[in-house]
Amino acid sequence: MSPSTVLENQPTFFGNTRSQLRKRTLLFRYLAIINILLGLWYIEWRMVYSINLEAWWFAVPLFMAEVYSFTGGLLFMVGLWRPIERQVRSLDRLFPRMPAEQWPTVDVFIACYNEPAEMVEATARAALAMQYIHRKLRVYILDDGSSPEMAAMAERLNAEDLDTKTMRIVARKIRHRRDRLVRRIEELHNLEPGIADAETFLNFYAKRQMSPMGRMQAKWLGSLKELTVILNGGKATVTDYLMEEIADLQAQMVRLDKELQDLGRCRYIARPKPAGRPHHAKAGNINYALFSGETSGKFILTLDADHIPQAKFLKRVLPYFYKYELFADRYEDNNIAFVQTPQDFSNLPSDDPFGHQAHLFYGPIQQGKDGLDSAFYTGTNAILRREAVVSVGLRNFSSLLAEDDDLLDDFELVGGMSISSITEDMNTAMRLHAAGWQSVYHNEILAHGLAPDDLDATLKQRLRWAQGTIQVLTQENPLTKQGLSLIQRLQYFGTMYSYFSGFATLVYLVCPIIYFFTGIVPVKSMGIAFALHFVPTYIINRLTFLSVAWGIPARELWRSEQYAIALFPLFIKSVSTVFLNASLSFQVTPKYRKKGIFLHLVQAQILVLVLSLVGMAWGLYQYYQGAYSDPMAYVINVIWSGYNITLLWSVIGASFWQPKVSKKDLNLSREGSF
Template identity: 30%
Template sequence: MSPRHLVAVRILAVLVVAFGLVYLGWRWGSTVPWPVWWIGVPLVIAETYSLGESVLYALTMWNAKRRPTAPPARPGLSVDVFITTYNEPLELVLNTAIHARDLDYPHATYILDDGDRPDFRRAAAAIRVGYITRGPEWQGRQRFAKAGNINNALYGTAGDFIAILDADQVPEPRFLDRVLGYFDDEAVAFVQTPQSFWNVDPADPLGSRAELFYGPIQQGKDGWGAAFFCGSNAVLRREAIMALGLTRFSRGARGRMRQALRRARWRLIDLQSRLALRDPAQLPVLDAALAALTVAERQHRTGEVLSEISWELQRGIRSAVTDGEAEATPAVISELDAVVESIEVARTDQAIAVHALDTSSITEDMATAMHLHAMGWTSVYHHEVLVHGLAPEDVRTMLTQRKRWASGSMQVFFGENPMLLRGLSFAQRLMYLATMTSYLNGFAALVYLAAPIVFLTTGVFPLAADAGVFVLYFAPMFLLCQLLFQVAGRGAGGLWRGQQMSFALFPTWISAALSGAAASLLGKHLSFSVTAKEKQGDGGADYRAIWPQLAALALLAVASVIGIVRAATGEAPLIATGLTLLWVGLDFALLSALIRAARYRGPSADISDPLPPGEELRRVVALVSNEDARREPALPVAPD
């Protein structure tokens, strides 16, 4: 963003805030229709939320950072390229692996196959790249989806830098050369590049081109020191993510030890009270054990090393058993052994103790970046398309993908809210908050759909004000918000499509918010849905996937007819009805994007892959297929 452009954005941002505050002051102060609060209050809350999102957007754009060209990559850096896969087809993964293998900068390439497929193992050997899958230690244990796959691979590799690519994200040869130079700054934890999709029609009916996010928004977050890690097309410093894993493990272990010491004290006090009547000779043993426990509690409060606390407690309890005047009974010894065992908090029932990438959310990328920033590491957004991927080709797959993103973000919002996370600057907190709260838009959209329907069908107006006065207050703020959005996003395509999808996906956002809240607050499990890389369904229009939006359109249409009839017969005011019909028209324009999405049948034939599969890929696939055929047992011949 040029200096002149940035000045224009900042002027608009100030105007949006000023006119927005005037509007909200007027709305809350004198226009809430308390007799019909059930529609009036939700509407003014929704408006307050929407203005808040506009302010967060303005703040993001306020400090947009246009980075100069990165320094050249220093020779001799140790780099591992990870290609994550679970159930994607062999041809897709091999195309990415071959292009990753052929990157210009020296590196090692690994296929991380969470599906543990023999043909993938043979194919990896054929193209001379590494192959990593999970070992038996993962059997019967939580796997943590993609984050667990990467964390597992970190223990089998040694590169100082880790480039992560999804199975369908094919890199250009210069990918590493263009980003490794940023790591000359030893505080940089990761560099993120845009996610770009080649299989998208120019009209982008599914809203896959996130050009506003992978552009102005990421540049804005970068300006505030909060560029996001987005799970693919990024390079991370191993030291940073391993430090994060160790810090989180240590913090968790310290909390577990505090709880274990508390439970151990109550356990010994309970045993002491029971033995006071049955076997008082054992009380000196328990007194000595409680004294050792008191020492351990004091060491924990003063921040002693956890292993030292466990060792000293074990020695103290052993002395209580062996050095006392009375011989401890087997029952007492068993109880004391159990206490010692419970304090060994470094033990874990997971396959690996330290998880470098965050495993607390299905959006491991956002959570990892947030905690890295909280630790003081910095990040870089490099605004250059260096990797070409595949976008969903049908509406159902798109909705599944968006729900996973939103659910994981809301899981972090409710579980590890950035406003409460120590270590983040205030600006960084707001940058994370802006992304997370954007998914609450589903509830606001529901209100914006319900309010005009209520008025047109019942005559209940959701605000107590003259329609003309409302326009005078509302129009400047609304137009300024739209102008800010367009000016700040200048040069980014798909701005209108982005607005449509943000509104039209309201059922997905509501479901995701509820799922994320349930996962964080109630411990409900959130499944990680791998985005299908091939078109789902029979190729026809999929209207069942968008039935809530179709129902909303039908209700708006019926309400409009009723409202027109009521206005024509004098039962409803003409100006208020006219303004509400304009409101309905905007709702129609926003929701209509989903009809086009449901009818989408994939990219047109004239769209070509910029990094297509080569002859080597076809040869390796044929080789693996022939090996599979030879390995299959012969079918029995039916008797005559």
């Protein structure tokens, strides 16, 4: 899929940013309406005419699952009703130009926990190399693991950065100004004794209106004396004035010295983690950096430890935060709290066994959310406005403080990003939206990251997303949260709703199995009438989906569909753990591949797979025994079950997936070992 058009050199539109309706949206809306009407017709047929009440114990769950899916589809279509594509001019090509002194200060926060130092180093290096005014960019390594290697790496990187040509020039300029100050102070010091004598002389003769040279000259001395009083700026004597001037220059010197000390652009922050107190995971780590006093950038680029930003990142994204005021003739801050860019992975095998490609999400779905003022913040590859995060954080903090006065002690950890969910990113974004801030999704790949490449890590990550999202629903239900617009409520709720799919999926998987072993069908007729209602509904549903997913490789779409179904045990687990109030821990996604076979992680899927296969065989046997009155029902159930198996196979296959080792890799490792 192509990233959004880059308009660095070819400004073809007026203004600095532009948004327009995504291509094929009208086709999508047309199909969506037909889809909804057909869906209602199908649901009505199922409810009124076809529920097999004799087998209500599984006919009713199936019907409910279908209603769940239909509602989910409805929310999905609402979310995609107005997707927008944005275009932006780069910061150095704005029209009118933004003067360099107005470019804002930017802090890069690289949050890490126990990642290898080399990985973080690559990210920090890329961040330091971003095209920007050197003195306005700082990179902070927020090391929640407090590892000495990480600290040493940061220090080394900082020293290296200070030694680059550009930074040496910056330092030299400051030193040059300092040298001038030193010379000036010295000059003034040298003047001091002479001036004191001259002033005494002047005072003596000006007062007496006489001079050794004559009356005329005495008058001149008098005028000179008066002039010094005027130029002194209210000081009693010229010497006082001189001393004040020297003091002022010395203060300037102190400031320059501080600037010199402060030049380092790569900093390391490891917060203290006192035992017995909540640390609030990643949110706590970022909040500590926000409030530690060591960071002060107006904007904050958050990066995960393994996400390498491109050099143009800041220039492409920062313009969204400004609007040009024609009458004031300057750029002013607007109401945008954050700009999210896509996540892209550089380590995916071509068949993407774990389903990490997310062009559907970082594409139409985000564009849809963006069009309805509710772009999703996903924790990395996004720039946040400090003022927005802090002001909303403070407001939330004050309400917490009203309940618990002791919370003041934890202010640095809870005052900014939300700490009440393990998906702090989503919760923070929702609070920003509720407080009236706006957001942008910019569909241009500006950073490359690593995706987990074993099943264990993948499942941990997905479980955290699912649990965190449902957690937000139980704590800050978007349907009732004050400040959100109706459409924003639906957007957030739609995302949360989709994580309840595990139960419906289970029903879909089990239905054909029950049929094979009992011969009971949940639908009154599994024959022509069923096909007549189901097939058109299903086809139009697929077409609607395709109009959204246009341009995304079919293989990727299939993979994401497989995972949406195959992860059903994980989704069920996430709902039950949240509702049973189990304490959830923020599981940091492991960054090293674990070798091995993970069949134990997919037991439920294997069970369903085996039951389906055995069921089909048993059904066939029954059929030859003449036990079935309706052979069509068997065929439909075999198709259904076969479809289920192909969906489940993705995750089962992934559990014993091993990377193909290419010859090149082998050679490299061989060279490495010698």
